Amino acid sequence: ARLFGSISPLEDNRCEDSLLLTEPGPLDIQTLRKKLGENRAQGKSPLAFALQKAAEDLRKRNEDRVILLLADGRDNCGEDPCQTARQLYQTEKIIIHVIGFDITQEDEPHLKCIAENANGVFLLARTGEELLSGLDEALRSTIPYNLRVKTLVGGTPLPVKLTIYKAGTQQSLRVEESFGIALLRLPSGSYDILVEYADSIAADIYVTGPGRTR
Numbered sequence: 001a002r003l004f005g006s007i008s009p010l011e012d013n014r015c016e017d018s019l020l021l022t023e024p025g026p027l028d029i030q031t032l033r034k035k036l037g038e039n040r041a042q043g044k045s046p047l048a049f050a051l052q053k054a055a056e057d058l059r060k061r062n063e064d065r066v067i068l069l070l071a072d073g074r075d076n077c078g079e080d081p082c083q084t085a086r087q088l089y090q091t092e093k094i095i096i097h098v099i100g101f102d103i104t105q106e107d108e109p110h111l112k113c114i115a116e117n118a119n120g121v122f123l124l125a126r127t128g129e130e131l132l133s134g135l136d137e138a139l140r141s142t143i144p145y146n147l148r149v150k151t152l153v154g155g156t157p158l159p160v161k162l163t164i165y166k167a168g169t170q171q172s173l174r175v176e177e178s179f180g181i182a183l184l185r186l187p188s189g190s191y192d193i194l195v196e197y198a199d200s201i202a203a204d205i206y207v208t209g210p211g212r213t214r
Contacts, residue, residue: 149181
């Protein structure tokens with residue numbers, strides 16, 4: 001995990017402002033939450049510089065290289081993060097997913113091109129719920145899947161628990177927690193899907209995939 005714009009205040013006009021919180025590897029939620037709480041957004045948004053530093057972090061590990069960029073606006077340091085993203089993907093096959101949080105229409109294309117140039121997905125979020133759903137979808141998007149389950153209430157993603165059963169039986173094959181969008185890889189066949197939510201509420205459920213579901 002890496003931050004940008006957290007070291008120096010905006011008036012310092014510092015464009016090399018990026019802080020490594022945790023090394024790439026298995027995620028320790030408690031440690032990450034503690035370190036996030038010790039920092040705050042206060043400076044510039046050097047997106048291109050932060051992407052370059054994140055790429056350096058990933059070079060330390062011989063694994064799939066994926067960056068998830070969360071930003072509330074475009075780069076304001078005069079650099080071109082879209083070109084940076086293109087170079088990172090072309091030279092190192094680093095995939096970059098982008099979530100634009102409460103961004104303006106003017107900033108949207110400046111963030112969308114980052115994902116497009118690095119074979120990633122671009123998602124918009126306006127609320128905390130949409131942000132969780134976007135993070136969930138982005139993290140899952142590099143996983144091959146053949147079934148997509150989306151749960152919404154009035155257009156807002158709904159966190160649910162999904163239980164996949166062998167069709168017509170009570171044989172549970174898989175249980176998944178979803179923040180509104182679940183991408184699943186299942187063998188060819190027929191399945192029943194139980195969708196559970198903590199409160200009793202009417203939700204719109206969308207299931208897409210080549211297999212039969214109900």
